[in-house]
Amino acid sequence: MTATCHITVDAAHTTGALDHAWRYIGYDECNYTYTPEGKELLAKFGALPDAPYYVRTHFMFCNGSCHGTQKFGSSNIYRENADGNAIYDFTYYDLILDTILATGNKPFVELGFMPEPLVDPKYKEQPELGGVNRYREVGWTYPPADYAKWHDFIGTVARHLADRYGSAEIATWYFELWNEPDIFYWHGTDDEYCMLFDYTEHALHEALPSARLSGPACTGIFLHNGSRTLMKTFLAHCRDGHNFCTNNTGTRLDFITFHAKGSWLPGNDTAAKSVPSVGSLVHQTELALDVIKEEGFADREVVISEADPDGWAAGGIADNPNMRFRNTEYYASYVAATYTRLHELCVSRGVTVRPLAWAFMFPQEECFSGTRTFSTQGIDKPVMNLFRMFAQLDDTAVTLNGDAEADPSIDRALIADFDEAAPTRYTGEGAQTVIAGLATRDTETNDAVHILLYSHCDDIDLHETHDIDVQINGLQPGRYQLTHQRIDHDYSNAHTRWLIEGSPKYPTGDQYEAIKQASTLHDFVPAQAIVVPSSNTASTDTSAQSGITLQFAMPTHAVSLLTFTRL
Structure with a gap:
């Protein structure tokens, strides 16, 4: 040019509300939340003038060491004794939620993944697994062996949250069932995901009627992929399908989630040049909104619960040299362009879509290693300064x-x-x-x-x-x-x-x-x-x-x- x-x-011509839809962040490793570095970064978001920010994280129900590692986390919230009786321990689960709240933010509670005692033991039959911990490798991705026990588990968690935080506070949170059940995060069928949602919805709302629950949290929707199939199946089920838990018709759905990424940068340390596409991410959002409208849910709030330039947060430059953009001003301008165009799309369609940045920090990483993060060794990247700019905007848009x-x-x-x-x-x-x-x-x-x-x-x-x-x-x-x-x-x-x-x-x-x-x-x-x-x-x-x-x-x-x- x-x-x-x-x-x-x-400045005299207002065009409507600007609802600060960018106030959503997330990351895989739930145990990073309460580390010194995690608390420091969350506090930066909590101190922004448009806080609170909504914080989503994976692995909240998993069993393990309760020490965060890349792409895994655990809380040991649920175990069973030798007689099969439930043992609940909310120590780490509460610590994660308490830290989010104490830093001035709000939980975006992901209900997943499957606690080890509840998992269908079929996962142990996979012959290709050769590791020492099959549950950590793949077990947490399986459906429950007993959906009634899952229902009891969700009900107990919900009652604990009600007692600890109060229903009025929890009404300001978000809840979402699972993550990307159209790919390897879920080793069940689409119908089994719908069944899991029915039992989850009933148990959660029995204890917390005002809690907002969503699904299906699927990956980017294109014209002919499994994510589109799952989205259509799930929405049709919620609209007028057979409820597996209540035997009634349909299931309550408070808002809808899916993911959208601008590219896929796989592990390849000699990869040829590849960059994210703003247009592709917006295109996926348009296709998802089309499906949502076709299935009769155009009135629902939508959260793109992972909206990012690419699909692998923990990868860095050593894994793929194209990850270099994450350290630079490019990442900031990409997010600014994407979020602005999503806002324009919302205005043109009369819908509400909120993008969530799947980025956080990794303790002890080399400085500027190229992971998708807001900070590295406590040093903020340019993209963090974009959110500082966003936070200064007012709530009413004018013509530009x-x-x-x-x-x-x-x-x-x-x-x-x-x-x-x-x-x-x-x-x-x-x-x-x-x-x-x-x-x-x-x-x-x-x-x-x-x-x-x-x-x-x-x-x-x-x-x-x-x-x-x-x-x-x-x-x-x-x-x-x-x-x-x-x-x-x-x-x-x-x-x-x-x-x-x-x-x-x-x-x-x-x-x-x-x-x-x-x-x-x-x-x-x-x-x-x-x-x-x-x-x-x-x-x-x-x-x-x-x-x-x-x-x-x-x-x-x-x-x-x-x-x-x-x-």
Whole structure:
């Protein structure tokens, strides 16, 4: 792009609510929650001005050592004695939930996976298993041997939660049954998942009638894959199927979950270039919303309970060199572009969709190893600063238009060779550079206007500079302070500083402090006073207003937050 990008904001024209749909995060390893590093990161989210953030994590029902490791966790919430009698121990389960709450956040409770004493023992018959712990390898993915015992287990957990936290508090949480039951996380059939949901729903709502429960938490929906089949089967079952638990028709469904990823980057340390696709993630969401509408659930809230550039959080650069994007400003601009386009999709369809970022931190990892995280060794990545920008936006959107917005037809052309059952490698070459964003106004005081602009191209290796011309109309006359915060290669980017410091695996002392200082959200230019003349009224006739014009440059991968605060 060589021409100047023109952005126009009308601060006087509201377009509806902006509900901060990004306030959702998650991770596999439930035991990382209460580690010092985990608590530190959760506290950062809990301290954001739009907190609480909703926290989802796997393995909450599993048996094991109760020490977190990559892709596994445990709480030992349920065991049985030699006579088969239930033994409940909520020590670690409560510790995880208490930590989420104590850091200023809310639980997004995943009901899974299967406790070892409840698992159908068929998993032990798999001949290909050669490890020392078959339960840890695959047992937790199986259905229960006895659905009545699962019902009792869920009922006991629900009553414990009611006693400990109170039904009013729990009504503000989310509950979700299982994770990705269309793939290896579930070794039952689609009908058996529906059966599990029926027993779970009955037991949970018997103790907690106001709890919000969802399913099916399936993987990305394409035209011809198992996730689409499961979603249709599950929704039809909830609508008018035979309830396995009550023998009635249909099952209560409070909201709906599925996952969407922009790419799949497998383990291959010599992998050719591959990047995430914003368009593919949005495309999967559109296909899922089509199914939800077709099955009669268009009125339900939707949470994309994993909405990410790719599908393997624990993998790093050593596993696939394409994971490099996670350390950089690219990850921030990708999320900004994706979440903005999902918001636009919600507005156009009149639905509510909330994306959850499946990212956290890994204790003791090498610095900037490329895992999908918000921080590394306590040093925040650029993507964390994007959430600091998001959190500053107000709750009412105002008009923002530009001449470099996304063209869906270009997305369709670029991802046309994706196999609709399993996306293939995508390089991003030829992708559009999109410059767009969100603008909000504080309608309570009229004292602040925020404009979040991003520049993003899927091609990670495209490095251009774009001239930006922003016209802001509709500001109340008076004096304002203008601040301009920026995320790019040079600003709010600890990774760049880490490279300058020689890429130390475990930085210490002054070196560590220099890298960490670079991880905070920085101003692009010093704050300045702006005077809006009285002729620039709040009239809806913006053509008659002189407005304020700002000009600056943005790299291909960057995010800016402009804030006008009345003095």
